[in-house]
Amino acid sequence: MTLRCQIPGASYGIHIGSGILADAPRFFNLGRKVLVVTDDGVPPQYAQMVLAACPDASLLTVPGTESGKTLAGAGLILETLLERKFGRGDAIVAVGGGVVGDMAGFAAAIYMRGIDYYNVPTTLLSQVDSSVGGKTAVNLGGVKNVVGAFHHPSGVLIDTATLDTLSPRLFAEGLAELVKMAATSDSALFARLEACSDVRSCIEPFIADALCIKIDVVQQDPTEKGLRAVLNFGHTVGHAIEAAGQGRYLHGESVAIGMTYMSSGEALERLEALLERFGLPVRADFSTDTLMKYIASDKKKTADGFKLVQVSSIGSYKFMTAGADELRRIISSRK
Ligand SMILES: NC(=O)c1ccc[n+]([C@@H]2O[C@H](COP(=O)([O-])OP(=O)(O)OC[C@H]3O[C@@H](n4cnc5c(N)ncnc54)[C@H](O)[C@@H]3O)[C@@H](O)[C@H]2O)c1
Structure with missing residues (x-):
C-alpha cells in the first residue's frame, strides 16, 4: 500500500508492507551515491538489506539512544558525507527508529543546504509518527529537539516485518x-x-x-x-x-x-x-x-x-x- 504526503515543495510516497525492504530500489532512487545510516541498537540485517540493494552505498553506524542524538552525532554524519565526497545529488537512507531518522534527516537538511534522504523506520513509533512530516532535529544541552529543520524525506518505506525484532x-x-x-x-x-x-x-x-x-x-x-x-x-x-x-x-x-x-x-x-x-x-x-x-x-x-x-x-x-x-x-x- 502506498500513501502520499503532499505539501508545497515536497511530495513523497509512504510505502507500507511486510517484507518490502528488499524491494527498496523500486521505491527509492538508489542509483546514486548513498549513505545508509543506522544505529548500533538496530538489528544490522535491515541496513544490510538496503546496502545490498544499492550499487554505490556505504554504511555508517552511529551510537544509538536519545543521548547520542546530538550535534556531535549529526556532525559525524556530515563529516562522513564530506569524507566520502557526497555531492548535492546524492542521498542518505536512515534505517532505524526516530533517533536515527531525526538525526540523519537533520544532517540531510543542512549538508550542502539540503540533500535527499529516505526514511526506513523500524520501530512502531517511527512507523506511525516520526518518519513522516519533515521534522528533523537533535538535542542540545539536555533540551530535546531544540536544534532542527523542516526537511521532508524523499520517500518512506515501512516494512512491518522489521517490527518482529522489536521488544x-x-x-x-x-x-x-x-x-x-x-x-x-x-x-x-x-x-x-x-x-x-x-x-x-x-x-x-x-x-x-x-x-x-x-x-x-x-x-x-x-x-x-x-x-x-x-x-x-x-x-x-x-x-x-x-x-x-x-x-x-x-x-x-x-x-x-x-x-x-x-x-x-x-x-x-x-x-x-x-x-x-x-x-x-x-x-x-x-x-x-x-x-x-x-x-x-x-x-x-x-x-x-x-x-x-x-x-x-x-x-x-x-x-x-x-x-x-x-x-x-x-x-x-x-x-
Ligand atoms: N520527527 C518527528 O516528528 C518525531 C515524532 C515523534 C518522535 N520523534 C523522535 O523519535 C525518537 C524516538 O524514536 P523511537 O521510539 O523510534 O526510539 P529509538 O530510535 O531510540 O529506537 C528505540 C530502540 O530500538 C532500537 N531499534 C530500532 N529498530 C529496531 C528493531 N526493528 N528491532 C529491535 N530494536 C530496534 C534502536 O536501536 C533503539 O535502541 C525521539 O528522539 C523523538 O524525539 C520525532
Missing part, C-alpha cells in the same frame, strides 16, 4: 502514539483497536490509518503553525513525567500517562482501558509540584501559556490555552 515494551510505546492519533481524530480507528485481540499480528492497517491522520494534519499545517499541535496530545504532562522519571518511563509510556490528564468522562475510561490492555502505564505517582517544576521549562510554552489538547469524546478534541495555575488545577484534579 514488547518498545512495541507498546509505539501503540501509545497510535492510540493518541485515534483518540483525537478517528473514533472508528479507536474502536477497531478496542476490538482487536492481537494488534501485533495485524498491525499494517493500523499503521496506515494512523499515518492518514498524520499526513492530513501535516498537509494542513506543514510548519507547525497551529493545527499540528494536536499531535502533542498528552505531551505537555508526558514530557514532565518522562523528565521526572529519569529513565523510568519511555517516551510513549509518559505520553500514555500524559493523555489521561487531558481526557475526561467516557473518553478517559476507554483510553485507560485500551492503554492498560496494551501494557502501558496510565498513572505515575509524581506530585503536582514535581510535574509543574518540569513543565515550567517546557520549550513549547508561549507568552499566553500552554497550548493543550483535550479529549472528552473519542475521535474529537479541542485546543485550550492554559496558564500555569489552570494547568496545575488540571493536574491536581486527576483522580
Whole structure:
C-alpha cells in the first residue's frame, strides 16, 4: 500500500508492507551515491538489506539512544558525507527508529543546504509518527529537539516485518502514539483497536490509518503553525513525567500517562482501558509540584501559556490555552 504526503515543495510516497525492504530500489532512487545510516541498537540485517540493494552505498553506524542524538552525532554524519565526497545529488537512507531518522534527516537538511534522504523506520513509533512530516532535529544541552529543520524525506518505506525484532515494551510505546492519533481524530480507528485481540499480528492497517491522520494534519499545517499541535496530545504532562522519571518511563509510556490528564468522562475510561490492555502505564505517582517544576521549562510554552489538547469524546478534541495555575488545577484534579 502506498500513501502520499503532499505539501508545497515536497511530495513523497509512504510505502507500507511486510517484507518490502528488499524491494527498496523500486521505491527509492538508489542509483546514486548513498549513505545508509543506522544505529548500533538496530538489528544490522535491515541496513544490510538496503546496502545490498544499492550499487554505490556505504554504511555508517552511529551510537544509538536519545543521548547520542546530538550535534556531535549529526556532525559525524556530515563529516562522513564530506569524507566520502557526497555531492548535492546524492542521498542518505536512515534505517532505524526516530533517533536515527531525526538525526540523519537533520544532517540531510543542512549538508550542502539540503540533500535527499529516505526514511526506513523500524520501530512502531517511527512507523506511525516520526518518519513522516519533515521534522528533523537533535538535542542540545539536555533540551530535546531544540536544534532542527523542516526537511521532508524523499520517500518512506515501512516494512512491518522489521517490527518482529522489536521488544514488547518498545512495541507498546509505539501503540501509545497510535492510540493518541485515534483518540483525537478517528473514533472508528479507536474502536477497531478496542476490538482487536492481537494488534501485533495485524498491525499494517493500523499503521496506515494512523499515518492518514498524520499526513492530513501535516498537509494542513506543514510548519507547525497551529493545527499540528494536536499531535502533542498528552505531551505537555508526558514530557514532565518522562523528565521526572529519569529513565523510568519511555517516551510513549509518559505520553500514555500524559493523555489521561487531558481526557475526561467516557473518553478517559476507554483510553485507560485500551492503554492498560496494551501494557502501558496510565498513572505515575509524581506530585503536582514535581510535574509543574518540569513543565515550567517546557520549550513549547508561549507568552499566553500552554497550548493543550483535550479529549472528552473519542475521535474529537479541542485546543485550550492554559496558564500555569489552570494547568496545575488540571493536574491536581486527576483522580
Ligand atoms: N520527527 C518527528 O516528528 C518525531 C515524532 C515523534 C518522535 N520523534 C523522535 O523519535 C525518537 C524516538 O524514536 P523511537 O521510539 O523510534 O526510539 P529509538 O530510535 O531510540 O529506537 C528505540 C530502540 O530500538 C532500537 N531499534 C530500532 N529498530 C529496531 C528493531 N526493528 N528491532 C529491535 N530494536 C530496534 C534502536 O536501536 C533503539 O535502541 C525521539 O528522539 C523523538 O524525539 C520525532
